[in-house]
Amino acid sequence: MKDLKYLKLLSEQFPNIPEVSTEIINLKAILNLPKSTEHFLTDLHGEAEAFKYMLKTASGVIEYKIDQIFGDELKDTEKRELATLIFYPKSKMKELDERGGIPPEWYKEALDYMVRISQEVSSIYTRSKVRKALPEKFAYIIEELLHIKVCDPNKKDYKNQILTTIIEVGQAKDFIIALSELIQSFAVDKLHIIGDIYDRGPSPDIIMDVLKSHHNVDIQWGNHDILWMGAALGQKSLVATALRIALRYGNLEFLEERYGVNMRPLARFAMNYYPDPDPELFNPHLIDRELDENEIKIMSQMQKAIAIIQFKLEGQLIKKHPEFKMNEALYLEKIDYDNYILKLNGKEYELTDQDLPTIVAEDPYCLSGWEEEVINQLSYSFRNNDKLQEDIRYLFNNGSMYKEYNGNLLYHGCIPMTEEGEFSTIKVDGETYSGKKLMDFFDDIVRRSYSSQKEDADFKDWLWYLWRGEYSPLFGKDRMTTFLRYFTDEDEPALYQENKNPYYQARENEDICKKILSEFELDTEHGHIINGHTPVAQKKGESPIKGNGRLLVIDGGISAAYHEKTGIAGYTLTYSNTKMRLISHEPFISKKEALHKDSRDTISAVEVLKFDKPQKIADTDIGEKLSEDVKYLMQLLEAYQDGIIKEKYN
Known part of the structure; x- marks a missing residue:
């Protein structure tokens, strides 16, 4: 019997015919219980x-x-x-x-x-x-x-x-x-x-507390989760982005009081360099709550300060990683700083905010000494907060890019596709990735980013790509126009258009949905995609x-x-x-x-x-595993009956 070694190990748990019989009866009965909700x-x-x-x-x-x-x-x-x-x-x-x-x-x-x-x-x-x-x-x-x-x-x-x-x-x-x-x-x-536990609302940390205490949960990462996972690892572009979004929605309380992020270095810097930011551009978007004028003022100052730091850091990343193919987003080097004109795709746009005291025209992505100090302190604060690290560790350990469960396929964003309905491909270090292979590649990247000990590891930079890259399955758009929305005001919708990946149109077609299910080796007639x-x-x-x-x-x-x-x-x-x-x-x-x-x-x-x-449970993934267990238990029973393995009794 080729499984004899395994059966001998199994016999330590079920040492005789009555015990293995009882377990077989129990498992077969469980297989006939109704599937749970x-x-x-x-x-x-x-x-x-x-x-x-x-x-x-x-x-x-x-x-x-x-x-x-x-x-x-x-x-x-x-x-x-x-x-x-x-x-x-x-x-x-x-x-x-x-x-x-x-x-x-x-x-x-x-x-x-x-x-x-x-x-x-x-x-x-x-x-x-x-x-x-x-x-x-x-x-x-x-x-x-x-x-x-x-x-x-x-x-x-x-x-x-x-x-x-x-x-x-x-x-x-x-x-x-x-x-x-x-x-x-x-x-x-x-x-x-x-996906997307974080950003916009005031209490993602409370959601994390509920999930950590839940008896049976899995998570498929969203782009906003990846943003915070990367920020918690100290990836500075993502630290800046996470803070900017929190400030944009007036969510300082959970940052300072519940995650213990020290915002004072940023506040001091912002009040010094950006005393009067444009309220239409930088005042927080408040939903169902109010803040006093002083709170709104300091949040708008900090939002502008961290936005500029973010755009500088993103420019550095784009230049460091030509494989990201995101040169269009190098906005700071496309500005005529004498006239504050943005030159983009053969057109000129006047900047709505021309107060940019920390940007040096000759090297616009270079952080000033004070900016460098601020982002280093913030990154340290993210990396060394126990509550934040506990929550993010839970996301890494219990999350994934996608999940196959009971015949269904679960993922947050998209499977990047072409206009022709084929899976988009990206090439990294000579290897080509598309469809399921692309999802597995990014899943591996995320896990390596967590295990890597190097502060500047490229894996952490890939988390930034997952946040906003064109072929990121979690983002699913060709670009992110945050800078343009802050600093231009044109009656030209195309300027701010973030075009969705063709997947979002293709998913209306049943054949495309079946193609995706087939790519993940799931039943195309009975499986569903949950998006x-x-x-x-x-x-x-x-x-x-x-x-x-x-x-x-x-x-x-x-x-x-x-x-x-x-x-x-x-x-x-x-x-x-x-x-x-x-x-x-x-x-x-x-x-x-x-x-x-x-x-x-x-x-x-x-x-x-x-x-x-x-x-019934027999129709589920758990049922499949239990059926496999029953198969081996039946083999063990036969081994006892045939005398191949001797029974033990206390």
């Missing part, structure tokens, strides 16, 4: 409160379960009350307490309802998995309640006495909180984040469903910065054992409003796919 979100962009609410509600899955369980037994308003109790149990009960106290009858009814919901959402898992997820102090009681059938007359009094005693001994509140957390955890088993990065303008009639249902774009603008463009506040996707549902959301305003709403939070839910028969 997957939850897909993308482009969170620092909107922690909206993200946490989507997790709490499982994007409508919990309300859907309440409808299924209670039907006409409860009114719609009562179902909503029950849902908000599950989402925010502490706040809901505190509110009821303040209205005059909570009677025992309310606790009894609430506990009964929540036990029924807990039974439903946990029913697709093994007892072992459920047991491991139970809070230690209530584990025995909850496990008993979960396995009492609603229609079992023999256990009716038993159940009632348990609930009554929970209330009598003063544990009802804690028990409701424990059941709420259990329901939220089991409503969705697997969480997929399809983010480009907000779908639903209010203009754009559909998130592309390629006759082969590709789903689930970026509907969770970020408040996109709400006006999309007309909604994000899409999420759920994939259960019976269907795939695409859900559109309305803006999350606050916990207070969520507590008092008498209607659902989702605008609509589209059934993308309904399966002919419910999917």
Whole structure:
């Protein structure tokens, strides 16, 4: 037997026929359990409160379960009350307490309802998995309640006495909180984040805290994640860019207070060199909040200062790496500094801001001594903050350029393509990359950038290319026109046009989607591509469903910065054992409003796919692995029965 060596190792874990038989029975039974629900979100962009609410509600899955369980037994308003109790149990009960106290009858009814919901959402898992997820102090009681059938007359009094005693001994509140957390955890088993946790919104660090504590999550990197990953490694162009974007949206709090980035060196430099920046160009874009005039002024000064440093550093990178082919973006050397005219593609544009005191015309990309000192201090601050390093380490370890999971292909941006529908190619050190090979190349680059010990390693520079390069699968445009938007004001849309990669038009074609699935060796008839990065303008009639249902774009603008463009506040996707549902959301305003709403939070839910028969674990990637385990366990059983391997008993 060629697998005899492996079987002998396996026999150490299962030393005799009864033990290996038990494991075979267990695994074969698990293979026939229903597939658990997957939850897909993308482009969170620092909107922690909206993200946490989507997790709490499982994007409508919990309300859907309440409808299924209670039907006409409860009114719609009562179902909503029950849902908000599950989402925010502490706040809901505190509110009821303040209205005059909570009677025992309310606790009894609430506990009964929540036990029924807990039974439903946990029913697709093994007892072992459920047991491991139970809070230690209530584990025995909850496990008993979960396995009492609603229609079992023999256990009716038993159940009632348990609930009554929970209330009598003063544990009802804690028990409701424990059941709420259990329901939220089991409503969705697997969480997929399809990129862009960082930038624009105020609290990406809080999102990272939630992800790090989640029981089962994977991440596909977005361009904004790569930006912060590179910045945390000290790549100076990315440090400058990350800070400029944070300042542009007025997000200093998380930088200074939660990530401990020392902004004082930049502030001192900016106040000295840029005392009066143009407010139209450099004032922060504030969404749903206000800052005082002094805060706005210093942020605009710092934004201009770090923008100039960024453009200088980017010019240095472009010259250092001719393979990036980004000479068009060498704007600083195309300026006539006597007249402040930008000469570009045979045309001339007057600069809207001519106050550029640190730029030397003969060497425009050279940092001044003070600029060099500022960016060195900022880079040091990024590299030596424990909280930031912990978050970024999690991104490196739990993220990837793409993921194949249960027959679906997940990635943030695009697979770069030509106008003819072929995969674009890039050549690096004599090697050609395209399609899946290109994605694998960049995945390797990202991982090498983290492991490299050299401060100036080229791998870190490639992270900058991934942020904004023409053939970056995460960027997906031919150029980035940030400099032009800051320093020119022309009635010429083409000047600021960032042309999307042909992929974004090609993905409307089902054959192209199948071609991509085939490139990754996935089933072209049953697989789907789950995509983010480009907000779908639903209010203009754009559909998130592309390629006759082969590709789903689930970026509907969770970020408040996109709400006006999309007309909604994000899409999420759920994939259960019976269907795939695409859900559109309305803006999350606050916990207070969520507590008092008498209607659902989702605008609509589209059934993308309904399966002919419910999917089982046997139909999933985990099922494939378990089936492989069963195969070897059966071989071990035969080896015991044939006497090839001797059994051991204690």
